Amino acid sequence: MGERKGSGSAQWLRTLRRNLAEIPADHWRFSGVEFLYWFAWAASGYLTVFLQSRGMSASEVGLIGALNSAVGIVAAPFWGMVSDRLRSVRKVLLLVIALSGLTWSLTPLTADVPVFGLSLGLIVIPFGSFFRVPTGSLVDSWVVQNANRQRFNYGSIRLWGSIGYAVMNMSLSAMMPWLGVENTFYIFGVSVLPLLGLCYWIKDDAVKLKTLSLRQMQVGRLFREYYFVFYLLFSVMLNMPVNTIFTFLPYLMEETQVSTDLFGVIMGYKALLEIPVLLLMARLRRRYSLPKLMLAAAGLYVVECLCYSFINGLWPLLAVQTLHGLAGGMFIGCSSNYVYSLAPDHLKATAQTLAGSVSSLADIIGNLLGGYLLDAMGVRSFYTVCGGLILGAALFFLASFALGARLSGRPSPLHAKGPAA
Secondary structure (H helix, E strand, C coil), X not given: CHHHXXXXXXXXXXXXXXXXXXXXHHHHHHHHHHHHHHHHHHCCCCHHHHHHHXXXXXXXXXXHHHHHHXXXXXXXXXXXXXXHHHCCXXXXXXXXXXXXXHXXXXXXXXXXXXXXXXXXXXXXXXXXXXXXCCHHHHHHHHHHHHHHHCCCCHHHHHHHHHHHHHHHHHHHHHHHHHHCCCHHHHHHHHHHHHHHHHHHHCCCHHHHCCCCCHHHHCHHHHXXXXXXXXXXXXXXXXXXXXXXXXXXXXXXXXXXXXXXXXXXXXXXXXXXXXXXXXXXXXXXXXXXXXXXXXXXXXXXXXXXXXXXXXXXXXXXXXXXXXXXXXXXXXXXXXXXXXXXXXXXXXXXXXXXXXXXXXXXXXXXXXXHHHHHHHHXXXXXXXXXXXXXXXXXXXXXXXXXXXXXXXXXXXXXXXXXXXXXX
């Protein structure tokens, strides 16, 4: 029996090694990009906690978030168009990641430096957003393009981002009692260095392509794609409340009697819950269309927001965050691929960053209105309103497919099951 068990274990290990060896090198490289990107970016998620620790109200934090998003509206399509014109997302990504690390690290150093009666840090934060905000869209564009070109399962690559995000958040949460929230800014600056090294090392197929002029790019084609335009409108309506769920989470934690020192634990837990959905994404895409999966994610967000009216303590909060993690994994696995499927080949980076810019517009509205609403009505009622807004966004998205089919004369993608990539 012992020999049989041992031989079975050896066979299992040989099978595992063979399966791992069959995974293409580029699959591992882009998985590493996702891991390192989200590992670093988790350290940039403490801005609200930092500002809150300096005595700022929810409305003041919301104003700063809105300024960051306003910069992002311009920055995201700008860097996307530069990428498409150069035919290289990688080159632009190297630049903006490096400058993001530098400017973010300067934030606590400049927080107490007065300039014209303002904190220099409050100027550095939105300035750095010109480089930091577009990075997520550029990473999505680069990885999704390569995943579709090489027939990789995007979900199996993107899940490494969730792992990296969870690892960094859990680590920061464990160290926060003695680390200090201001040191997360320096950790971010150091963490982007290995990401820069990997991005530089990966070969860029685009260098062989001829640079396009702005006239040749024909950016206006994107706005004649009705389903893409409707998706952008849906993205604004959805992300306006969804993004504020994250922005004002520290205030919800205080209301539900959970220490903000556990902010990283909650963020890490949410990220871990994205992983099983991303693992199942290939199978889900064979059975359901991308729009249907995004509508299902919106439904989970609605239930999440409504549940916040009834909870107290860490464990109920984690239970509700389970819904956020599952919804987030589903939306991550669908949204970038949906934008990719709708955009012309030479405008895919522009389309991804334009979608990111629209998310920044939603941030502006959400942060400005959300901060004042939260101060006026309390955090629990605020999240109930968010649930209603998400439901309205989902109903609009569902109705848009009938209108899109009538305007374009093409079949609706609502029922189109996609490939597993």
